[in-house]
Amino acid sequence: xxxxxxxxxxxxxxxxxxxxxxxxxxxxxxxxxxxxxxxxxxxxxxxxxxxxxxxxxxxxxxxxxxxxxxxxxxxxxxxxxxxxxxxxxxxxxxxxxxxxxxxxxxxxxxxxxxxxxxxxxxxxxxxxxxxxxxxxxxxxxxxxxxxxxxxxxxxxxxxxxxxxxxxxxxxxxxxxxxxxxxxxxxxxxxxxxxxxxxxxxxxxxxxxxxxxxxxxxxxxxxxxxxxxxxxxxxxxxxxxxxxxxxxxxxxxxxxxxxxxxxxxxxxxxxxxxxxxxxxxxxxxxxxxxxxxxxxxxxxxxxxxxxxxxxxxxxxxxxxxxxxxxxxxxxxxxxxxxxxxxxxxxxxxxxxxxxxxxxxxxxxxxxxxxxxxxxxxxxxxxxxxxxxxxxxxxxxxxxxxx
Amino acid sequence: xxxxxxxxxxxxxxxxxxxxxxxxxxxxxxxxxxxxxxxxxxxxxxxxxxxxxxxxxxxxxxxxxxxxxxxxxxxxxxxxxxxxxxxxxxxxxxxxxxxxxxxxxxxxxxxxxxxxxxxxxxxxxxxxxxxxxxxxxxxxxxxxxxxxxxxxxxxxxxxxxxxxxxxxxxxxxxxxxxxxxxxxxxxxxxxxxxxxxxxxxxxxxxxxxxxxxxxxxxxxxxxxxxxxxxxxxxxxxxxxxxxxxxxxxxxxxxxxxxxxxxxxxxxxxxxxxxxxxxxxxxxxxxxxxxxxxxxxxxxxxxxxxxxxx
Numbered sequence: 241x242x243x244x245x246x247x248x249x250x251x252x253x254x255x256x257x258x259x260x261x262x263x264x265x266x267x268x269x270x271x272x273x274x275x276x277x278x279x280x281x282x283x284x285x286x287x288x289x290x291x292x293x294x295x296x297x298x299x300x301x302x303x304x305x306x307x308x309x310x311x312x313x314x315x316x317x318x319x320x321x322x323x324x325x326x327x328x329x330x331x332x333x334x335x336x337x338x339x340x341x342x343x344x345x346x347x348x349x350x351x352x353x354x355x356x357x358x359x360x361x362x363x364x365x366x367x368x369x370x371x372x373x374x375x376x377x378x379x380x381x382x383x384x385x386x387x388x389x390x391x392x393x394x395x396x397x398x399x400x401x402x403x404x405x406x407x408x409x410x411x412x413x414x415x416x417x418x419x420x421x422x423x424x425x426x427x428x429x430x431x432x433x434x435x436x437x438x439x440x441x442x443x444x445x446x447x448x449x450x451x452x453x454x455x456x457x458x459x460x461x462x463x464x465x466x467x468x469x470x471x472x473x474x475x476x477x478x479x480x481x482x483x484x485x486x487x488x489x490x491x492x493x494x495x496x497x498x499x500x501x502x503x504x505x506x507x508x509x510x511x512x513x514x515x516x517x518x519x520x521x522x523x524x525x526x527x528x529x530x531x532x533x534x535x536x537x538x539x540x541x542x543x544x545x546x547x548x549x550x551x552x553x554x555x556x557x558x559x560x561x562x563x564x565x566x567x568x569x570x571x572x573x574x575x576x577x578x579x580x581x582x583x584x585x586x587x588x589x590x591x592x593x594x595x596x597x598x599x600x601x602x603x604x605x606x607x608x609x610x611x612x613x614x615x616x617x618x619x620x621x622x623x624x625x626x627x628x629x630x631x632x633x634x635x636x637x638x639x640x641x
Numbered sequence: 642x643x644x645x646x647x648x649x650x651x652x653x654x655x656x657x658x659x660x661x662x663x664x665x666x667x668x669x670x671x672x673x674x675x676x677x678x679x680x681x682x683x684x685x686x687x688x689x690x691x692x693x694x695x696x697x698x699x700x701x702x703x704x705x706x707x708x709x710x711x712x713x714x715x716x717x718x719x720x721x722x723x724x725x726x727x728x729x730x731x732x733x734x735x736x737x738x739x740x741x742x743x744x745x746x747x748x749x750x751x752x753x754x755x756x757x758x759x760x761x762x763x764x765x766x767x768x769x770x771x772x773x774x775x776x777x778x779x780x781x782x783x784x785x786x787x788x789x790x791x792x793x794x795x796x797x798x799x800x801x802x803x804x805x806x807x808x809x810x811x812x813x814x815x816x817x818x819x820x821x822x823x824x825x826x827x828x829x830x831x832x833x834x835x836x837x838x839x840x841x842x843x844x845x846x847x848x849x850x851x852x853x854x855x856x857x858x859x860x861x862x863x864x865x866x867x868x869x870x871x872x873x874x875x876x877x878x879x880x881x882x883x884x885x886x887x888x889x890x891x892x893x894x895x896x897x898x899x900x901x902x903x904x905x906x907x908x909x910x911x912x913x914x915x916x917x918x919x920x921x922x923x924x925x926x927x928x929x930x931x932x933x934x935x936x937x938x939x940x941x942x943x944x945x946x947x948x949x950x
Contacts, residue, residue, distance in 0.1 A: 336917030339717070363716035440899075442914075486904050488821060495798075495900065504803040504821070614715055628714045633918050638736040640906040 279392055280364035282545045288373050288554045294326040295552035298341045299351040300539065302513075302573040303401065303560075304329040313572045315565045323559075325552035334441070334491070335610075342366070345546040348553040351401055353537045354389035354610040355443050359629075361390075361397050366542040368395040373554050376561035381580045383601045388618060389611050390540045398540025399557045400578035402570045404596065405536040405607045406439070406447065406509050407527040409518075414506035422451050422530045425508055426482055433485040437499055437508030440489035442629065442636040443610055446535045447509060448475040448482075450608055454532035463619035464535065465611040472627045472635060479639040489640070493517075500525050512596065513574030529606065536607035539575075567592070701931070708924035717918050727925035737911070741929050744908040747827055748891035752884045754831040755838035759883065762839060764872070767846030768854070782839045785832060790896070797829040798900045821903030829901050830891045837890070838883035845879035846872070881941045888937060892930045 297304050304327060307314030316327045330347065332338040335356035342350050342365050352360055360366045371377040380400050390398030410419060414435065424430045425438070426448075438444060449464035452474055461471050487505055490496040496514045499505040501523030510527065518525040541557045543550065559565055563581035567589050570577035576598035577583065583593035597603035611618060617626040627635075674681045708727055711720050731737045766778050785793060798821075800806050807818035819825055849872065857867040895909025902910075908930055915923035 334917070336717075340917050343718075359716050363718055442918075483904060488903050492899070498798070498802070502802050502804065612715075630712065630714045630717065630919055633915060634730075634734075636914070637740075637906070637911055638734065640904065640910075641736050641739055 279362055279395075280545075282364060282367045284368040284370040284395070285373060285543075285550050285554060286370065289551050291324045291552050291555065292549040293324065293552070294328060295349065295549045295556050296328045296330070296347045297349040297351075297556065298330045298332045298338050298347045299349075300353075300573070301331045303351045303539075303569055305572060310572075313568065315560075315568050319556065319559050319565075323552065323555045325549070325555060327556070335443075339363075339365070342542075342544060345544065348544050348547040348549045349556060350542050350544070351539050352398065352542045353539050354387070355537075355612050355629075357389045357398060357540065357542065358392075358612040358614065360542060361392055364545055366397055367545045367547070368397055369399060369543060369557075371396055371399075374399060374558045374561060376558050376563075376566075376579060379563065379579045379581050380561070381578060381599055381601075383604050384538060384578050387538065387609065389538070389609065390542075398542050399561055401539045401541060401560065401566070402573070402575040402578050403536060403538035403604065403607075403609065404512055404575040405529055405534045405604075407512055407515070407534060408507060408530050409500050409510035409515050409525055409527045410507035411500055411503050411505070412524040412526055414503055418526065418528055419507065420528065420531050422447075422532050422534075426451055426478060428481045428485060430485050432506045434487050435504070435506035436482070436486045437488045437490055437496065437505035437510075438482060438486050439509045440491040442632040443535075444509070445472070445475050445479065445632050445635060445639075446608060446610070446613075448478045450533055450535055452478060463617075464608050465613050466617040466619035466621065466626050467613065468617070468621075468624040468626055472631065476635050476639055480641075483639055483641065497521070497523070511574070516574045529603070533606035533608065535610060536604070537610045570596070570598075704924050704927055707921050708928060710921040710924075712919045712921055719920050727922045730922065731926050731929065736906075737926065740906050740911055741908060743823075743905065744892060744930075745933060747823065747830070747907065748888045750827045751830045751834065751891040752838075752887045754827065755835050755887045756842075756880055756884065758831070758835065759839045759842040759880075760868075760873075760876075763842040763846040763876075764868070766843050767849075768851065779843075782836050782843075786836055790833070793833060794829065794897050794900045797825070797832065797897075801825045801901055821901050823902070823905055825901040825903070826898055826905065826907075829897045830894060831887075833894075833897065834887040834890050837886035838880075841879040841883045842876060845876045849875050877944075881944065885934075885938065885941065889930070889934045892933060 302313075304316060305313040306316035306327065306329075316329075320326055330341065332341060332350070335353050338350050338352060339356050339359055341347060342360060343363070350356075350360070350366070352366075357366075377399060384400040384403060386396070390396065390400070408419060408422060408425070414432070415424075424432055425436050430436065439447070445467075446464040449461055449467055449471070452459055452471075453461045453464065456474065459471055459474050461467065467475060486508075488499055490499065493511065493514055496510055497517050500508070500510065500514065501518045501521060512527060515525050515527040541560065543553050543557070547553050560569060561579055563579050563585065566577045566579040567582035567585075570582060571588070571592050574596075576593065576596035580599060583589055583598050593599060613627060613629050613632055615625050615628050617624060674684065707719070709723050709725070711722050711724055711726070712718065713720055731741075762778070762782075766775050770778060801818055801821055802808075803820065805818070811817055853871055853875075854867055857871050858864075862870065893909055895907060895913050898905065898907045898910055908926065912923045912926050915926065
């Protein structure tokens with residue numbers, strides 16, 4: 241009786257083992273610890289021709305709006321009328337999901353954040369960009385040009401959209417005095433123990449590293465995305481301490497809004513857009529860029545190496561980079577626009593750029609933009625191997641226990 | 642032999658030519674199926690078997706194979722190969738063990754909570770309530786199935802919020818709600834999966850003849866003794882059937898954990914955080930709930946409960 245039932249299972253298991261063995265036993269590694277980052281050679285476009293009729297875009301919510309979610313936010317309709325390119329949008333929830341979606345080859349464009357872009361470039365998923373074909377590229381603010389996460393070997397892979405800092409948000413009823421340091425979110429004896437919110441992603445390890453740079457200089461961290469084993473261990477230690485005083489982790493902006501507005505969380509890491517939504521709903525929420533600095537993100541349009549509609553894709557990248565449209569995207573999403581001219585022309589534009597420090601390079605000097613951690617230390621060290629994003633992911637599981 | 646020679650002649654004269662040919666094919670198919678029982682069975686089961694075998698079992702096998710692969714550390718692309726590293730990792734890293742144990746504990750707590758609530762409710766509905774009340778209760782039990790999953794989870798998030806409805810309710814007693822965490826998660830999951838326990842328990846209660854209870858009380862048993870010695874043994878299969886749902890669904894859930902779990906990590910959240918960055922590790926960890934549920938089913942089978950289903 242029993243053997244008859246076990247036999248098929250055993251057969252199944254051994255069959256799958258054989259199948260797995262067939263897959264080749266030597267795992268190939270690209271971009272291993274041998275010097276620079278190897279990038280597949282993919283040619284950039286040379287000209288923009290006739291529209292293909294459509295363009296498929298993976299984007300963050302709020303980047304590609306046709307008026308269906310908010311009648312006031314619509315910069316797709318006019319683009320479609322002028323170019324004859326129908327825009328198909330897919331909203332990506334996380335950077336990791338965007339990378340997976342781009343690998344399907346079904347999308348022409350992605351609004352990639354810095355923690356996704358190096359993976360896309362090295363994986364051969366995106367092609368270099370011929371910036372000559374994007375007239376508006378010239379007006380991009382200086383601080384966003386040629387950054388590590390979108391430029392490799394002198395080739396540009398991304399057209400900047402905008403940037404923002406991961407600010408310290410606080411509920412003014414729970415925290416009456418504006419904090420100027422991250423200390424309350426890291427100190428095990430914090431008076432806000434149990435009411436602290438943290439971002440739920442391995443990339444949040446960089447936030448711990450930023451704090452360590454300011455408080456434990458003996459660790460020798462000079463870039464929060466270039467951590468060797470010991471430095472990562474120190475960051476994990478700090479994060480484990482925070483886990484004891486954290487009330488909640490968030491990775492969904494709406495969840496973060498509900499936590500900070502209701503006072504379930506008193507303070508913690510957030511985005512300016514969360515603060516804006518909370519304030520718009522009457523929540524008593526403020527934000528500050530603490531003295532230790534912060535992490536942040538910068539997003540760029542990247543074109544798929546397998547794009548079926550490159551002409552429409554180029555037309556979209558130029559359209560979205562124009563001062564007018566870039567201002568709309570930035571104001572709708574709550575970030576600093578990439579085009580310097582998006583900060584001029586109207587009082588609204590000027591005020592928005594002031595709120596988000598769009599052209600204030602001194603402000604963004606304190607902000608460490610998300611970058612995929614790789615084995616080649618991005619701070620320039622060559623005597624050690626840095627920890628990669630997979631190790632960060634494992635470490636993050638360990639932090640949450 | 643005579644029949645085929647007549648048919649071609651008759652066809653042009655009989656008015657709806659297409660009609661006869663259609664019924665002709667139908668006849669032939671049914672004659673064929675009648676003559677060959679094996680073919681009949683194959684035709685009947687082909688679709689469900691393809692679904693079960695190819696799509697369902699097939700995807701599970703693929704998952705299992707992926708668990709032995711690796712991921713490129715830089716591009717996070719999956720690289721086929723063979724390594725036991727992923728399994729070694731989930732078996733040796735304390736965080737993974739703790740997460741697995743915690744999730745199993747939560748699933749068991751949800752199951753017990755559902756069973757404890759389903760027993761008196763099933764008893765009342767099946768034996769005490771009037772048909773009208775019974776109908777209202779039946780609608781009440783299945784009501785949670787009508788709303789969207791996220792809507793339900795979000796409403797529980799609001800319920801457990803600091804200063805939210807639960808805190809407000811408990812304030813006169815000088816108490817506060819549990820806040821987000823394990824307790825909130827157990828309550829939310831128990832709410833989500835309760836219908837899957839309540840319905841089988843109620844149907845099982847309906848099948849117990851009233852006179853068994855009468856006989857028990859005639860023999861001098863107190864009400865609780867009747868429930869314990871008569872009802873519960875007869876209800877065991879229903880409880881086990883219900884528990885398979887509540888247990889395995891709780892084991893796999895991760896969205897509720899994200900919304901009301903505060904900072905706790907469960908199997909589902911670990912899989913979700915690895916699914917894009919390290920699919921082989923996610924696959925390896927994904928086998929943990931499968932193994933646990935298979936063990937659970939094995940124990941359920943050993944108890945003899947599955948035979949009565």
